[in-house]
Amino acid sequence: MRKPCCNKQDTNKGAWSKQEDQKLVDYITKHGEGCWRSLPEAAGLLRCGKSCRLRWINYLRPDLKRGNFAEDEEDLIIKLHALLGNRWSLIAGRLPGRTDNEVKNYWNSHLRRKLINMGIDPNNHRLKQNLLRPHNPPNPASATSTGLKIQTIQQPTKPPVDNEQTSDAGSCLEDDQCALPDLNLDLTMSVRSPSIAHVEGNPKHYES
DNA sequence: AAGGGACACAACCGCAGAGCC
DNA sequence: AGGCTCTGCGGTTGTGTCCCT
Structure with a gap:
């Protein structure tokens, strides 16, 4: 039986608050994306690492386009x-x-x-x-x-x-x-990392 | 104006692969 | 070699909003 990714009793679930977003952005801005597992505690968030990662990738990342699809x-x-x-x-x-x-x-x-x-x-x-x-x-x-x-x-x-x-x-x-x-x-990207496309010419850490 | 259904999107869950010890 | 941990992915669910009756 796999260990749960976090102690569910101690973590928030559901929608993210502005404060949580800010903490996550601040932390990643300062330290970059590191170990998601330890990030929540380091950033002072009561979330599991998985949730932080998802929030960052899908919503908070500064290079996201958002809005309607062309x-x-x-x-x-x-x-x-x-x-x-x-x-x-x-x-x-x-x-x-x-x-x-x-x-x-x-x-x-x-x-x-x-x-x-x-x-x-x-x-x-x-x-x-x-x-x-x-x-x-x-x-x-x-x-x-x-x-x-x-x-x-x-x-x-x-x-x-x-x-x-x-x-x-x-x-x-x-x-x-x-x-x-x-x-x-041209599908030569078959071996590309999914995250590479938006990182082209852009370092892994979005802010330095 | 209110209620209900449809829709859109954020977030969660479980699994699989990769890497490390 | 095998087990463990971590990360990433795809499927699914929950919830807020919009629209129609």
Whole structure:
């Protein structure tokens, strides 16, 4: 049995107060991101290290963009999701100033629905079978307000069962064909640290 | 104006991988 | 080699806000 990450009785949970935020920012500004486990005590916070890390990464980091996603960011998320599936940290790594949590939330609340409305299965980025019927074409080339071009593809003579098996990760990396055949993304970042993108030209410690 | 449902987003939880001893 | 700790990730939940009736 794994030890809990902290003594839950002694830690606060739920929304962060302004004072807590300030303590965390002050501490990291002075000392940088160090050992998250010991940070709360050192910073005078009644939080577990995990909670501090999440708060910093998703909300307090000074290089965060926040605000609405631009259309090109939306397109990039959709394309990257088609390739990578739910690897939110990798996707976020290609979007400077965005966090994996933010991307994940945006996907779940906006983009998923958007794709569904366009007749695209958000799990595998294929046009839904019933919409491929000749009488009900989904107007693919102009279907999106984001400028994303979705091309109708001829489904190979693959049994539908295959779809189920390959879509569990939400990625069509292994698929021969995909709803986004025009993708030409440089994915050489596959070995990049998710946090590198926003650190490029920026030291690990955000303030010195 | 009030109530209820839908939506958006912050935060938590549990798991897995990496590194260290 | 194996166990332990720490960190990071993805899934899920909780809560506040908005919108519709």
